[in-house]
Amino acid sequence: MKAVVYEKYGGPEVLQIKEMDKPEVKSGEVLIKTGGSGINPVDTYFRKGIRQVESFPHIPHFDIAGTVEAAGDNVPFVKEGDRVWATNVPGTGAEYVIAPAESVFPLPEHLTDADGAALAMxxxxxxxxxxxxxxxxxxxxxxxxxxxxxxxxxxxxxxxxxxxxxxxxxxxxxxxxxxxxxxxxxxxxxxxxxxxxxxxxxxxxxxxxxxxxxxxxxxxxxxxxxxxxxxxxxxxxxxxxxxxxxxxxxxxxxxxxxxxxxxxTAPKEELRRAGEEITTLLEKKKIHSHIGKVFTFEEAAKAHRALENHEYNGSIVLTP
Incomplete structure (x- = not known):
């Protein structure tokens, strides 16, 4: 699968596209085909080494929206084919991403994958x-x-x-x-x-x-x-x-x-409650996403640079 990665700390220029192994789903997990990967200021802190990553090459970002490709055992919230959004999921800058089932929420039909990725964090x-x-x-x-x-x-x-x-x-x-x-x-x-x-x-x-x-x-x-x-x-x-x-x-x-x-570091039960209430408000169209700009995976460096330079109001999203 295609993924945005960096192999050392540095500026936006360290971001590159690499072929990585497609992850396999386990019990309690879902495999999501990425439609959008949201970028947040914290992603630049990890890229620059202000916060440390576990290993290299590292796939950045924590926000995602897309379609459930597969679900493992003990997954009560979603099923294969569902459109979903999630946050606090490491490595969403890839075509396929594994997420814990409790972190995933339904994406209302009227919202795009870019919307879902933009609203998450x-x-x-x-x-x-x-x-x-x-x-x-x-x-x-x-x-x-x-x-x-x-x-x-x-x-x-x-x-x-x-x-x-x-x-x-x-x-x-x-x-x-x-x-x-x-x-x-x-x-x-x-x-x-x-x-x-x-x-x-x-x-x-x-x-x-x-x-x-x-x-x-x-x-x-x-x-x-x-x-x-x-x-x-x-x-x-x-x-x-x-x-x-x-x-x-x-x-x-x-x-x-x-x-x-x-x-x-928020308690799992608080994250679940918040996600469910957010989804309900989205379904009722009482709240909405706030997108500043959408870039492709190949434009990841440009997207990170735009975020750090405050070039756009709203969230910045990458799409595969």
């Missing part, structure tokens, strides 16, 4: 952040940083589907329109407006119940000025500085909670 991360970690309730107010990005856009949609009020930040009017299309009630242009002042203006000085932060080190102190007493800050990412200084006194004064979230 962003929607799952957003769902875990809002529901498993922050315990979002209807009518609460959520601040979502980077609402035009893949995870931010997913979070806006999921929060609105729960009946929340959503404030999003965006870097341009074009990105603000993307946030509004996803359902944001208010959008703050952070390059032109003071986010803390604007949030306090929008909330009448009460602050927000929940903050989803994609770059914690840059925003932590500001977050604690915007969060209401007893509020929750979900720390989705901190790419600029993984060890930010903690404004402890302000955290205590606000009785605030800092909540970590990581898809790779």
């Amino acid at each position: 962003p929607l799952m991360t957003a769902h875990l952040s809002l529901h498993y970690r922050a315990r979002l309730q209807p009518d609460e107010t959520v601040l979502v940083y980077g609402g035009a990005g893949a995870v931010g856009n997913a979070a806006i949609q999921l929060a609105k589907a729960c009946g929340a009020n959503v404030i999003a930040t965006a870097g341009s009017k074009e990105k603000a329109d993307i946030c509004k299309e996803a359902g944001a009630d208010s959008v703050i242009l952070y390059k032109e407006e003071n986010v803390v002042e604007k949030v306090n203006e929008i909330t009448g000085g009460k602050g927000v119940h929940i903050i989803l932060d994609m770059s914690l080190s840059e925003n932590l102190e500001s977050n604690l000025h915007m969060i209401e007493t007893g509020g929750r800050i979900v720390t989705i990412g901190s790419p600029q500085n993984n060890t930010p200084e903690l404004p402890w006194r302000l955290l205590n004064q606000k009785h605030a909670s800092l909540l970590g979230v990581l898809l790779f």
